[in-house]
Amino acid sequence: MKKYFLLLLLFSILFVSCSNKDNTIEEEYTPIPYSLEVPELFQQKLIAPLIPTNNPLTEEGIALGKKLFFDKKLSKDNTQSCASCHNPRNSFTDSLRFSLGVDGLPGSRNSMPLFNLAWNFNDKFAWDGKELSLERQALEPVRNPIEMHSSWSNVTLRLQQDQEYPKMFLNAFGTERIDSALVTKAIAQFERTLISGNAKFDQYLLGNTSLSQQELNGFTIFMSEDKGDCFHCHGSDNNPLWTDNDFHNNGLDTSFNDLGLGSVTGDPNDNGKFKSPSLRNLVYTAPYMHDGRFSTLEEVINHYSEGLQNSSTIDPLMKKVSQGGVQLTPLEKADLKAFLITLTDDDFINNPSFQN
């Protein structure tokens, strides 16, 4: 009897041991939390970036988002990825006035550059602010008939049948079952890591480099209320985003083919208003404005100097509209351009973490 008892005990121990081992294998993988590398000036000057509580950043989520961002499986015929219109070499836009979709059809607005998106405090994305989060924005291009022209059911099926994706989703989100919500969460995580904060002007503010006299003159014009008066919408040495992320009618037209914010809110007082883009990396983001009408920085500066058009919703900050603009001299224009170019962040363009 004693022998049987000992055998039973031994068997029990072995069983428990095996059982524990099996549990270890099936243990759920916990993704590794990721903290954004926030540039020094951003830490000093800005409030914390917005990270949704239901989509915290993880290393696995970001890696998955990056793979998805560059993957042409998201388009109808496997010819386009997000990066086709948001090329890292162009500060995540492209050089076309209107990007072409998978069917060769052009859109109606210029592709927006992508960076510093976690500091878009109003959480309204796109030129007209229609997308109320990065996650929601990422839903749109896949099913847009003039962009990727696919459907989420097709895309998720393709991803589900892929060799790598199910495991990557498991590691990032705890499930191999792929759906549009998780795809867009991953892409949004990757997009939030796209931080541009190391331009020459940033280094100047940190005391690590100097500016030429022309660049300094340009900054003065930018900051002068009676000259460029750019700072009210595009930031300053105290706001390294170089945008207010708000919506303005900046005097492009007397009437509107594209209502912009007004098409989203339905308020006629919002017609012709579009989001102020950041002035970082302008060297890489031509053409300019929501409809890419200006090919060069000179054209942009000329617009604000003498090309303003009056309309019913023009922003009061376009204060010299009756004179066509702020009337800069050729020298002042050249100085202003020289300053704007100091906001170019080549490290961002060449960052290997952001390349395919």
Added chain:
Amino acid sequence: MKKIIIICLFFGLNSCSQDRDISLSPVAITLNFAHSWGEDEISSSDFDELKFTNENEQTLSINRLRYVISEITLIHESGEPTVLNDYNLVDLTNEAGLSFTTSESILPGDYVSASFRFGFSNNLNIDGAYPDLNSALFNVPGLLGGGYHFMQLDGMYIDNNNQEAAYNYHVINAFDASNPNETVETSFSVNIGGLTIGSNTNINMKMDISEWFKNPNMWDLDEFDTNLMGNYDAQLLMNQNGSSVFDLVSITQ
């Protein structure tokens, strides 16, 4: 007997201590900001339309209104002042910051006076020091003295050529470019009066925007419409007109 006295003393003291804790626990206070044009209450839904007439009989619209208040100060009946370090950006355009509860607390009780400051006093108007205001692009360029806007009031008006023109009624600390070291304090204190602070005190204020254009200086937008930040004299006039824009509506407990 001695033990009984000690026990009674202990409970007695403990009881007193609890009473004092309850009655003197510091509390936050809430300031609410409403807005009017004269007698008419307004909100952001009244913006963007040429529907207001100033004292100078100029028709105007409001497209944007933001201002900062700071230094909430209370003088206790004992004479002791309490100054809260809070500040708040009131943004009527986006209906944000209209109700503001202080992050710092004060002891309940009777206060012979209370006030807040419109804008920042010189010692607190520190260039780039407030990340939330930097993020809201409320800064003043260094070449105009730095620090922050006190108010940004933008809109359109009908000028003397019967054309729509812009105005940017931006209040900052007056800066004289010809004498940059001489500063004049153009933020100002708004008196609330005496009050009793309880556990849930709401101070309800109202800004009459029309007062910026009339009292004591009748404002001619044809003369002062844009580029006012660098206009030292205009800033002094704005400061004078600001003295009558706020009214205490009520204090509720």
